[in-house]
Amino acid sequence: MSIIGLYLRLSPSELARAAREPDWASVFADEVAERESERPVSPSERRGHDTGKAWDALRFLLERHAFPVDLLHGEEELPGADDWGYGPPRVLTPEHVTLAADALAPLPFEALLGDVTAADLARSDVYPTGLWADDTALPYLGTHYTDLTAFVRTTARYRHGLLVWAG
Template sequence: MSMIGEYLRVTATELHRAIRDPDWALHFVEEVQDAEEETEPAPAEARHFSTDKTWDMLRFLLARAEFPVNVIHGEEPFAEDADWGYGPPRYLRPERVRLAAESLRATSYDQLVSGVDPAELTSAEVYPLGWSEPGALEWGRHRYDGLTQFLEAAAGADDAVLVWLD
């Protein structure tokens, strides 16, 4: 089974409801995922986004760059008793989404991987391993760019973002 980084844009009203009713939130997530699975919108138009298995690689690279927002695990807990796959979901408030979007936009993927030796990822046991493969660091570029577009769109709409590992 794979661990997948997941995100859902939510309005202020939806965030308040999700915090009050985590079961509703999980049902809402599933509805949006099902609807978008058929249409496959671009990250800037999507309500749901996945970093797939690159989440831990991105976590490692962003931590190394002292990124100011925890976009990989979220920052605010809710539904602490719920398990959405690999632990409970968390969220980013709209102001943190804006800061994340600005910071991602200001940090290119090339800057993020500059000076990184794939052996560092292996040594740190970054999921899913296999960092000695040629071009392994390029694996995260598409997801990083997509996450940037997704969070920029969320920031532009003043949305919050739910974050979880599934």
């Protein structure tokens, strides 16, 4: 089994409820995942998102650019939340999301990647190291970056926040 990065888009009132009732947030996350897996949902309507196994490489690359938000782990732990896979979920407020969307806007994947190769990711022990056996994994990484950028941009447009966790 692999670790993947997961996101749940929440309105400000839903974020407040999640802070008061973390068990509600867990149930809601499961409901969203089930609903969105059962029928196609347009990108602008998606409430859930995952970065697949690309999450750690994205973290690595964003840190190299001194990214202003911890987009791959979240900023603050959801108070009182249980473990959702590899720890409790963390929160990105609507303000964090807007900051992230603004920082992502001028950063296409080629600029994010720079001169980093798949071999560099493997040498840096970026999870999962076996994925970075050759440069054919870089398009996978680019697709996940593009999709995450679009999801964050949509979340910012709605003025929503995110719960972030590893599952």
